Amino acid sequence: MSIQKTNDRKHLDLKLPQMPWFVQQFIDYKRPDLSPSTLLEYIRDYESFFGWLRGEGLSVATDNTAITLLELETLHMDSIVGYRLHLTTRAVQTNTRVTVSRKLSALRSLFHYLSQIAEDENFYPLLKRNIMAKVEVKRAHKPKDTAAKLKGKILEDEELLEFVGYIYEGYGIDVAANKQAHYAHLLNRERDACIASLILNSGLRVSEVVNLNVDDLDVNNKLLYVTRKGNNDETFKTPVYFREQAKDDLSQYLVFRQSRYNTPKREKALFIALPNGQQEGKRMTKRAIQEMIMKYAKRFGKPFLTVHKLRHSFATDYYLQNDIYKTKEQLGHASTETTEIYAHLTDKTMSEAIERRAES
Structure with missing residues (x-):
């Protein structure tokens, strides 16, 4: 559970x-x-x-x-x-x-x-x-209304990669004058970038990320086993695929997971934090991940970006290349009614695409 x-x-x-x-x-x-x-x-x-x-x-x-x-x-x-x-x-x-x-x-x-x-x-x-x-x-909220509120507040196209890259390098440059912030960034950047990358390359909810254990991860097959929202069968975990980009980021983080956070062998959590004054690392909390993403988003120039909007960013990008039913399954929605948000979010992109075709 x-x-x-x-x-x-x-x-x-x-x-x-x-x-x-x-x-x-x-x-x-x-x-x-x-x-x-x-x-x-x-x-x-x-x-x-x-x-x-x-x-x-x-x-x-x-x-x-x-x-x-x-x-x-x-x-x-x-x-x-x-x-x-x-x-x-x-x-x-x-x-x-x-x-x-x-x-x-x-x-x-x-x-x-x-x-x-x-x-x-x-x-x-x-x-x-x-x-x-x-x-x-x-x-x-109707899907169309929700989509309208999200316009301009999610990552699009190259921004998905740029945001992860910013967590790795750009943020450290921006806070170089602040020794405490710079030290914390050097300590956590692989973990933080990995979390952002995983959501942007799979569409996981923050609660699903928090609950991930190391044993839920199959890096070679780019697969996670996730306890989905609303699933009351606590013995069953849903297989969820992630993109190649997240594979590299996960591999890089796993190198540091145990040594950098002094993670005890009994700790099963995938994502670890080492709170101030603590001797051993423990599972990151939902609030810690939410605050972490907002910290980077503000410096990145997207102050409205939240951890849930990373999920929306993935979903919009994914929907452009797949149908509504595949998007529904990937996101773990109970019905396609919720997934309709991304149909409305991509309206502008689709209209631009048809114009480009007409011009060619």
């Missing part, structure tokens, strides 16, 4: 007893189909909703465990409208449209289960009236 999943499962098991019995039943029903991370998000969304119900006097419960089915059953539509307003305008931290849609979708899933699937001892639905069935949850 991945490090993130292990942590999320622990948090889920801690939070679940603080929920009403019917939420606990719903989570158990969903366990075989959803990852601990997704279920933990559900619990957090229900915490928010139940806290709001009690705060508004729509429940007499003194804590979330005492929320009743009858209180959910007798909610009016204006109560749901009020909760949506609370999320968008009145909460301490205003939520984005994406977050609001996710929170309402989580409620719809719970109410659907209680009214359509779960039964009492007499085979009647646990919830006789489902107010959430009346709530339309609009899709927050």
Whole structure:
């Protein structure tokens, strides 16, 4: 199991007893189909909703465990409208449209289960009236809109190679006057360039990179075995290919992995960090990789570039040479609907290509 999943499962098991019995039943029903991370998000969304119900006097419960089915059953539509307003305008931290849609979708899933699937001892639905069935949850982002937001914020064409090259050499030149930054760069440049190269040549998610072990790597065949997002079979890893460029960068990093980071033999992680004051190297964290990419991106002149946009950069480049189904498989998308982003991102490139053909 991945490090993130292990942590999320622990948090889920801690939070679940603080929920009403019917939420606990719903989570158990969903366990075989959803990852601990997704279920933990559900619990957090229900915490928010139940806290709001009690705060508004729509429940007499003194804590979330005492929320009743009858209180959910007798909610009016204006109560749901009020909760949506609370999320968008009145909460301490205003939520984005994406977050609001996710929170309402989580409620719809719970109410659907209680009214359509779960039964009492007499085979009647646990919830006789489902107010959430009346709530339309609009899709927050269409592929075309997402593509529009990404334009100009990803790496294109030669920039993919240039960014990796910058991590190797250019950044060190830029920070040469800063002894501490220069030393850190000399220590980590092979590792950092390797991570960027791997994402730009395979399209892996940052969580998938973090969870990689040395045993997951088959350098000769340019192959990785990856625990994909949303895959609940913890014994199965998906084979994912990477390009030749990443093969060279991985080989170079592996030379230094053990000696430079004082990595103990028991540490299985592929990518290692040696925190200040520590004697032994350990698995890099997701946050460390995210901050590392942003550090280089800023100096490279692409301040909007993030580790996830490296994935988008690969996907756009890959889609230009392959169809939507191959791109979907390479990226590990659940459906081609998500992959449509890259069809829109490449519209300009394709229109330029047809003009070049017409001129020739």
